[in-house]
């Protein structure tokens with residue numbers, strides 16, 4: 001028994017050789033099994049192209065990650081511990097005038113700072129330290145004072161958190177943590 005080359009035309013339904021086939025089949029020699037058959041060469045080509053696309057995608061992600069690294073935040077003095085009492089807030093701008101932030105002294109030893117703009121439609125939020133929330137009066141959104149996470153209302157994301165460093169009596173902003181959840 002001969003092993004048939006899969007690249008050859010398949011056997012006609014009546015099993016007779018091509019020379020004995022009726023004229024209509026010779027006129028329309030579409031070979032459906034062959035037409036849907038994926039040859040090894042095509043499969044190989046497909047795998048090579050898919051692998052190549054994968055490698056290019058990985059390289060692109062790596063390049064983007066390399067060049068899109070976290071920005072270098074400045075170290076900026078924003079106030080003094082002795083100037084802000086427990087329960088009080090201090091408005092400051094960081095890293096520039098376009099970014100208003102709120103510093104809150106939540107307790108004797110706890111200083112927190114967040115973006116002042118609500119993540120819904122950018123209304124300024126108000127710290128309500130006794131309730132441990134930031135409140136947005138525009139659409140009644142609330143955020144957790146300790147984490148900046150959304151408690152209620154339409155804001156889609158937490159408030160970006162400003163990283164602080166305290167040296168003696170001085171308070172410095174050293175970066176911003178933008179979180180999605």
Ligand code: FES
Pocket residue numbers: 118119120121122123136137138139140141153154155
């Ligand atoms: S702008 Fe703050 S809840 Fe809409």
